[in-house]
Amino acid sequence: MSVRRPPSLARLPYGEGAPPPGTLQARTLAGGIRAAPRAGSTIRFGRGGKPETDLKVGGDDTCVSRRHGELTYSDRSWWLGNTGQRLLRLPRGQLLHTSTEPIPLAPGYTPVFVRGSGYREHLIELYVTDWDDRGQNAKETASTVPPKRWPLDDDERLALIVLGQSYLRYELEPRPLVYRRAVAQLQALRPEFGWTKRRIEERVGAVRRRLHQSGRVPTKLVRDEDDDASDGTLIHNLLRELVDSTTLVPPDLTELDLDLE
Template structure:
């Protein structure tokens, strides 16, 4: 289990508007919006510009392309598996290309078994080049929260469906989380109560810092999964948790 948390979700260096940044476990490519420019990604190191799932035959040798046309970047799926994006969006084989909006976009490709492969995309809007105040000033980055290594591991387990961009995600149950954490850390003495206690401590800390929706009296009865759902949404929206954190729990490839 290891991740250096390198992720485009934290932002990109100042670049001209329309610059595309790409990142996978195998490397990164940045390209300006030059007409006809193409970045091909997939399993075959020798045929693509950016490799994902290099040792997983569940991923197509050429899984997809990002190409520049009329000043915009367009995403195409040319592989056998769909590309999964935020908001339950799936891009299927030979479906019409979709344009990429400015900002961050994580893509997942399902490989063999339960293995997932992540490709991160980010299209610059050029605002990071600006030094003026007012409407053209740089966007203020979100406030992130400090988590201990143990807290991060447990919360990634609870939040895995969200980080995988699954449709209508919910936190996994405490017993499922404890079982998975025990497999990852056999000496961690993980139990359902320990998982809930840890999540509650983080909720209390964030609530004290002004984050709403993390206390039982705020959401009303029945509470269900709402408190942990709101916690996970806050951690993801603030980029405290990002898709590459799934490497901590061996869901996406190293």
């Protein structure tokens, strides 16, 4: 869809040609836009059309504000701010409210979700060209970097599969299996090990400490001194990491049936 853009914002055709470093490309279901990195350049997005916004998102959803947010270039960064009535959601669950200070976008790809009516969320795809990117074409044919999969021994893996069954089914709001039920299931699967709540805690605690000590997991896995983080929260973070890294995958659930047979 062709949309006229004010020349002061240095708009360029979306996706055409090699963009210079710092260029912002933004896209929604309604179209795309590209802006050069010039001080003061601002892209406004929301449900409304011209002149309220430069990029339309959620046009049929009245829970999206007519001007819901904006991106402004300053100090060699594009800054994202919320000007709407509902939250913006970024990766890792980060939320932006109108009272939240604008945040700088990191180079590369950033998805932003505008919360709408019911369970609807409207996607804005943002991409900022890296100032140091000199090998984009070479990367297209480079080998894929696999996720970091964590080593687990057989007992650790089985205990975590039992605890994380709802995570391996990719349920919307997964929770660790309660210890009482986990002990009963593990005793049925491998009675020779003498499973108890304490044994599960020992196995899970050992995994949490190893991952924490690696320094490669951004979420909290162990308590700090005078920390009131609950055990359930720490186990939730651990299971999330193991599933997100594909250390544990849905086919692992078959181990439960096979052991019972």
